[in-house]
Amino acid sequence: WSVADTVWTQHADDPAWIAAKLRQLDGGEPTAAGQGRLLVTSWPGATDYAPVEALLQHLRRSDSVNHLWQRDGYWEKFEQQSERLGWLRLPDEMVLMLPAFQHFAEEVAREGVRDIVVMGMGGATQGIYTYLQAFGARPEGAAFMLPNGMRVHMLDTTSPRAHAIDASLDLARTVFLFSSKAGGVPEGNANFNYYWAKAKVQFGDEAGRRFVAITDPGFPLDGQAKKLGFRAIFHSQVDVGGRFSALSTEMLVFAALLGVDTPRLLANVRERMTPRLRSVTPMEENPAVRIAAILDGLRRQGRDKVTFLTSEPLAAFVPWVEQLLSESLGKDGKGILPTSGEGYDPALAASGLYRDRVFVRIRREHDPLIDLDPALPVIDLVLPSELSLGELFYLWEHATALAGELMGINPFNEPGVIGSKQRADEAIAQLLQGTVQPGGAHVAKTADGMIALDYGAIMRIDGPELARSLEHLMAAHGLQRDNPAHVWAALLSLAPQHGKSYGSLLPYMVSTPSEQAGWRRWQQMMTRVAGLATFTGEGSRCQHSVLQLFADGPKTGLHAVVAFDNDATPLVIGDPSPARKDLTFGQFIRAQSLGTAKALEEKGQWVVRIGVQEHPGWESGFDRMIAETEAVLTQLTASASPSPPTDDMRPLPPAPPSVRQRTDMSGSPWDRGAGHAARVADGKAEPHA
Secondary structure, three states, rough: OOOOOOHHHHHHOHHHHHHHHHHHHHOOOOOOOOOOOOEEEHHHHHHHHHHHHHHHHHHHHHHHHHHHHHOOOOOOOHHHOOOOOOHHHHHHHHHHHHHHHHHHHHHHHHHHOOEEEEOOOHHHHHHHHHHHHHHOOOOEEOOOOOOOOOOEEEOOOOHHHHHHHHHHHHHHEEEEEEEEOOOOOOOHHHHHHHHHHHHHHHHHHHHHHHHHEEEOOOOEEEEHHHOOOOEEEOOOOOOOOHHHHOOHHHHHHHHHHHHOOOOHHHHHHHHHHHHHHHOOOHHHHHHHHHHHHHHHHHHHHOOEEEEEEEHHHHHHHHHHHHHHHHHHHHHOOOEEEEOOOOOOHHHHHHHHHHHHEEEEEEEOOOOOOOOOOOOOEEEEEEEEOHHHHHHHHHHHHHHHHHOOOOOOOOOOOOOOHHHOOOOOOHHHHHHHHHEEEEOOOOOOOOOOEEEEEEEEHHHHHHHHHHHHHHHHHHHHHOOOOOOOHHHHHHHHHHHHHHOOOOOEEEEEEOOOOHHHHHHHEEEEEEEEOOOEEEEOOOOOHHOOOOOHHHHOOOEEEEEEEEOOOOOOOOOOOOOOOOOOOHOHHHHHHHHHHHHHHHHHHHHEEEEEEEEOOOOHHHHHHHHHHHHHHHHHHHHHHHHOOOOOOOOHOOOOOOOOOOOOOEEEEOOOOOOHHHHHHHHHHOOOOOOOO
16 A cells, blocks of 8 residues: 555545546456456555554564464464464365366266265355355255256255255255364264264165265265265365365365356466465555454554455355454454445445444446445456456465464464354253253243343443443333343443444344345344444354454443244254253253353353244244344434444544555566556556456
């Protein structure tokens, strides 16, 4: 980022002129499909970019890029702890495995396989969604229809609703793909045990022919798959963590099923991205270095949230990168929150909601550009074709690792995720023994008793001071402690005074369209009335990703866990353990929600748990509660006396006018100077070939 030349300085106070010029710069040169450059541009908006420059200097002095590739320096301690840097080698090493993946894809097609059911969680499955959407799989209900006519069902949840697919599966024409690094993920094991029992009944000793394993060699699932006679076992890389596995076995098997030109996908990474990611002369030409410095530099200024905006074919990339950033960087009281599902609203931009935000726009070369307020900091990425997807994955993996170094953390562990899993296991034992404790004094229920808001964790965390504030606020406005809408509105009103700047909603269920509409209404209330950034995501999936940030990141969130407390459709998992032989999916996912709430409370994070009695139309009661919460919160906000902003909420100082630098990711010569870019935009200079 550098100060622009005279023409930009003259128009520094003309947002319309700046926006028009930025759209010109974003267009890029027309290129043949798959032959162009993945472009990265950045625009600081009205932010102080001096901290970004300082971090670039730090990475240069520390020789961070070379140390990362050589696995020494800052990274040596993680390597010694058997941490995971093997993803650096994947563009080269995976080439030898591609024929086996292609053979598998051709074999199942010849056999007339109609359905593929993927069982796994977190990083072992999240990237698959990106490949499916980017390469033409068509949504069909809860499944994806591949170009070759096969259907893919993603079973990365323990919600009993996910097993609605059972009625449409012909097991004789179905392959179950069990993806797990070691085989120790309870959710994946639960779904495997359920379908294994069904296959044994129908196929007897030949049941293993319906199953494929993707796992690390020598780990429990590897041995189990050999013992049970799985039709195939594909080994993943031991030193590659799940969220860094976008170019590994887990994902490339699916790329082959989709008919993707996987040799070209990896070649693009090696030939067009790797040289840029190894570049240190000058350091600013390395796009991962620049992204890392921008994210952490602006985080230090209070912009600790990032919003991804993509064109539709790349929308599924967002959950993958959300997991990568949150699980890698959310620890030691630090973190960068990826907001989810908010989009961009000019009215909210004008209101100042985005003052703690960085925007990242990702699109294909000919997709339309989403206009943003020029005062906002933006990172733009433009892909010439879908076959640049591997480059995009690899770029963000590098940027995340380098951001971890700048933040002084280990980006490859996930202690908060592990803690939540342990609490879920404890909750399962309590449910089976009937020893789950009732909510206690701090529970508010709707009049029909169908929805219960348990806010006891917040009261236990902040103690008498919060209790007095809450009591005073509710008494002053005639609010009732047994009304969940009143309590929630009061907590939202008090949240900013306690340093809260975002809210999360984690429904532990596969949501119906009407329930999803309810989550959107919650999100609108949080942004438009409470003035908070938001994250929403299915609880089971988030327990393996963004929960790391929620647990071990900054204590700036107000989290809401939603789950059914009754088991409306009991579905026994078939766990081989005698202690769990009667465990149902409904009990399992309820235990997960209890474990998440407990883990967040133990970390001192504000969390409420909303227990719901599942019955037809329950969501209308939730909608009424949200509407009442919004109405009460609006009244509380209107009556509140103005208070001076806290340090991290003050308007950021304006920066000198500047133009986004453009980086040619193909390795050809390019003038990164802002002045040259502006002259190209004005038609006074020719772009380099």
